[in-house]
Each structure stands twice: as C-alpha cells, then as structure tokens.
Amino acid sequence: MFKLLLTAALAVVGVCQNYSPPKNSTNSTYNNPIVNEGADPWMFRHDDYYYLTYSNNVNVTLFRSKSLTDWNGADSKLVFAPPPGMNYSTDLWAPEIHYLNGNWYAIFTADPLNDSPPPEVEMWCEYNCPAVHHRMFVVEGTGSNPWEAVWEYKAELDTYDQFAIDGTYFQHKDQLYHIYSCWHRKYDGWPANLCITKLENPWTVSSPFSERQIISVPEYPWEKTPFGRAGNDRLSSNEGPQQLTNSKTGQQFLIYSAARSDNRNYCLAQLELVGEDPMNPGDWRKHPQPVFYQNPTQKSYGIGHASFTTSPDDSEDWIVYHGMKDPTNGWSARTIRAQKFDWNEDGTPNFPRPGYGPYEVPSGQ
Template identity: 35%
Template sequence: MTFSRIKSWFLVSALLLLILTNHHVVAQRTFTNPIKNSGPDPWVLQKDGWYYYMNTTGRNLTLWKTRNLADLNTAESKIIYTPPAGKPYSRELWAPEIHSFNGRWYVYFSADSLNNLSHRVWVIENTSPDPMQGEWTMKGKIGDKGDHWAIDMSVIDFDGQLYAAWSGWEGPTNGRQDIYLAKLKNPWTIDGDRVKISQPDQPWEQHGDVPQEWQKNGEIPKIYVNEGPEFLRHDNKLFIVYSANACWLDYSLGLLTYEGKGNLLDPKSWTKSAQAVFTQAPENGVWAPGHGGFFRSSSRDGGLGQDWMIYHANPSATDGCGNKRAPHIQPFTWNADGSPNFGKPVPKTPMPIP
C-alpha cells in the first residue's frame, strides 16, 4: 500500500468515526423530571442491570422493574403484597424499600392498624431470584425492645454487619421525631438497643409550625422532624441523609457523617452538618424536596456507573404531603473531603438518562 493510500485510509476512518460520534450524540436519550407524576417516598435499588422502584401507595406494596428509570412510566409493575384486612399492618403503608441480602429479597415498610399512633415497621421476604415472581411472606414487625413508634426504616450491610436506621419517638407523642440506629441479628430482627444519633436541634430543622386546621383537631402547634434516613457509603465513610422540617413546609435534606472510626453505634461517632445539604429551588419549579435515596447507574461499558439521587418534591409551595409529591432523579458528585455534593434540584428540562 502506497503512502497516499494509507493517508487516504486514515482520513476516511477519521471521517467515519466523526460521523458515528455525532450520531451517538444526536441519539443520546434524555428524560425530564419528574420521572413519574406521583410517587411519595421513592426508593430505587439497582441490581444486576435492573432498577427496582417503589413508592408509597398507602394501600399495598407495588414494585416496578425496568432497565432504565427514564422508562418508569411504562415499566413493568406488580402489586407484590396486599395486607389482609384487620392486621396491625393493614393501613397507611408508607415508605416501602426493597433490599437484597444473602440471595433473598426483603421489603421494609411502615404501617398501622388504626391511626398514626400505631405506626411500626414490618418486613416481608421473597426467596425467588426475581422479586416480581415467587411468594412474599410476612416475617413480622421489626422494632426496638420498647416497641416505640417507628417509620421510614432503611437497612445497610456495612462491612458484613447489617444495620437499620429509622425515624421514631423518644416517648409518647412529644412533637419531635428523631433518627435511631441499631444493629440487626438478621434482616428482620434488631439486635440490642436502639441508639438516637440525631434529633431536630438546629434552627434550620425547626420550621415545624402545624397548620391551623390540624391544631383544631388536637395536634400540638409545632412538630420538629428528622425522618426518612437513608444510608450512603463512600470509601471508608458512611453517611445518613435524612429529611427535616416537615413535608407541608420547606422539607430539606440534612447529613450525618461517620468518618469510619469508632463504634458505629456510639452517637459521638456521628457528626451533623450545620446546614441543610439539599433545599428547595423555586426558580426551578421544585418545592419541599425530601426522602432522598441513592443508587449507582447501570454502566453500559462495564465501568462503575454514575452516582445518582432520587427524591420526591412538590410542583408548588402549597401542595403539602399528598400525592402531588413526585419522584425526581439527578446525578451528584463528591467534595474533596469525601462528603456528597448534591447541588440543588435541577430544572425540569431534558437531561441525559442514567
């Protein structure tokens, strides 16, 4: 092959590469938040290239399965569990989360039998390789020795040991929800005492004015809230991202940090960030973001994927705690000190899919 032919071959190859690259850019799929019109307390688990999604329905436990969260509206879905009437977990099913431990599937959810005062956390199990198949069985109530009020439990396997975090009351209704942590003996049993690692003690966490109509029904005038704790690990650090203030006000995300040293169950091992780490962005049409969760996108090239967050938010300032809360997703980065940088809620404009 002559030099001129070699040169021509390289030029043609470069041109084809440019055309293919430009075609890829043009063909890049996008999505626009919210990814679903309604979905309070959203949760995502990415496993083996599949995304498993859940949110509060109030009546049952519904599971969605999709290859990409951008397709959530058309994804396969199934009611995997409807509690029998009259059971202590038959009403007000909140904040379901699906997890996978030791080859089995577990869903944690909050429920009651009469009213909010009886809310506790319950666990169901499925031994099928596919959680959309097989039978889900009730493992029972998961709670501390004192059987305190509890909601919003999440679980993590941290270096071979299971831990649970949730929101609870210190005693009877006292107008304050705290974050508790405990070690687990197995996926449905707490081992030892619960430990309080956070309470709403910062000024930015104390915007808990209760609406006047609620006060007429006997509610106390203020409720200070720490709830919706979610684990997030990065290198040797463990974070708990929680929701503060109230879903009917300026819901925001706060951050607890465990530096990887000391006893995980010692409250002194946790540091609370002085300010909220994720707040509403009215300029982008996003109000009251809360109940944040985290997942890594399914890499298409065998890499590690990208870090993403999911949260629910309202489309206006007056939508409160109802079904207008819809799931939003967006990527996030890490600061130089290893802490998460969530930025702010992104505008409702097209962005690349996970």
C-alpha cells in the same frame, strides 16, 4: 414522610394499572418529574433492570424499567397486600426492598387504625400524635431475583412498642443495623429523631431497649418548621434515613430528611460516620446545613426522602427523591424526580440544585 392524603393514595393505586409518567423530551435528555404522583421513592438496580417502589398507603408495589429516568409503560408487580384487621393493614409508608443474605426483604411502616388513634390513646400525648401506632414490618422474598421472588409476610421489626416510621437497613462491616424515625418516649408525639438498633437478621432486633440509641435530633432551625419559632418541637423531624457510601473512599453517610414533609421547607441533611461504632452517637458528625433543599427559582420545593443508585455503566451516581411544585397543596403535590450528583474533594456528596431539566440521561442509558 407523614400521611398521604386519601385522594393522593387512591390516585397512586390507580397508577399500578394505568401508569402514564412524563415522556423524555429526546432520547438524550429527560425532564423531572420521572413519576407524576408519588413520594418516598426507593430505587435500585438488579441485573438489567431498575426497580422502583414508593408510598401508596395500601400495599407494596414494585415497578421495573430498563431506564432510570423513563417509567412510561413500566411493568408493575404486587409484592404485598396486607389482610384487613392486622396491625399493618393501613397507612403503608416508605417501602424499601433490600437484598440481604441471599433473599429480598421489603421493609415498610404501617398501622392498624388509618392513622387515627382513639381519644383514650391520644390523650397521653403532649401534642397531637396521629402516627402513635405506626410500627415497622418486614416481608421476605425468597429467591435471587426480586421480580420472581415468592413474597411472604415475615415479622414486625421490634421498636419496643413505640412509634417508628421510615426504617432502613444500614450495613457496616459485618453488622446489620436498623435506623428509623423515632420518639424519645411512647407518647411524645414530637420531635421525631433518628434511632439505631442492632439486628440479628433482617427481621430480628438484637438490641434491648436499654441499648437503643438516638443518633440525631432536630437541633438546627432548618430541621424545624416554620423557621425561627421559639417553641418548635411539634414540627421538628428527622426521618427518611438512607445509607450512602462513597465507593472510592469508603466513607459512610446517612442522608436523612428534616423539617416537615408537607411543605416547602422539607430538605435533606447529612450524618457522616466518623468513628467505628454506628451505635455510638459520638461517632456520627452532622453537617450544619442542609445538603439538598428547595430551589425557589425553579419552583422546586419540599425536597426530601431520597434513595441512591448508579447509571447503567456504573460511572455516575444518582439521587432519586420527591419534591413538589406547588407547596400549598401539601402531601398530594409530591412527585418523584432524579438527578445526577458528584463528590467533593473531602469525600462528601455534592448534590446539585433540584430542578426540572432538561438533563442528560444517565451514562450508558
């Protein structure tokens, strides 16, 4: 996920007022990207609308559209703008909005120092660690409709005063969990792993630090950048976790981002919950290859940080993700895309090759 360049952040803020994504080529097809600037997209359906939020560095803004793939002229609504001088005032990344227990919850990561810790802090890190102060925060929206909800800051989601980004809610049976990108220790700097804790409610962690579990670490060459470097912890990342459920089989997956988000090798990876306890690392099975990754023939690079939704008639599954056409421009080059995906015979997701289209619009749109 890591830091948006300031120019990109300012451009995205401007999108809230002057938004002009690409138009579909015809009524029956669309082209990627569906949003010309943006990263870490979170899309969901509610009633007759699709809702979208993504990183803009300064606030949580929600967009809505009748179309999954056409955001031209979409409505926008400010969900939360942090006051200055707080631990969550700067560098807001990867917002997500979930409906839980009758209310809406926006979960996001932020820090107090514009991603720039003082030397007296950073000297403790083995590597450079600009995100050392990033933590997870929750804003509650009271009401059954996300557009009409009354939004108020709720709490910091406890990560034991350690680095935390890209947090998401994971639901299994009757238990709610928090899964996020973490370090082993407070000043590690790298690698970034996936941690899980139990929640008492959407803003309260019930697990003590001794029960926090790391369920995935970067272990394969493709989870590191560049590939093949002998010592590679500094650029090794597992982040952007997202729950994905096979509605026909009930299988539970965690689709996460691997490698580094500002270059071509960023990709999506897969954990499957093969046991009964998400808090037991042994109950997760990692796929040995990335499941959604760059497509050089289409100039589609840096594929990562996805969310999932369905077509208007519920007959199709769709992945919404960010990628880049020119990987030499790093974070500022990311745009938001969407494509339909299917399922393999063994119940695992079968993602397409990323590209630009034209593609058929979602069924029922």
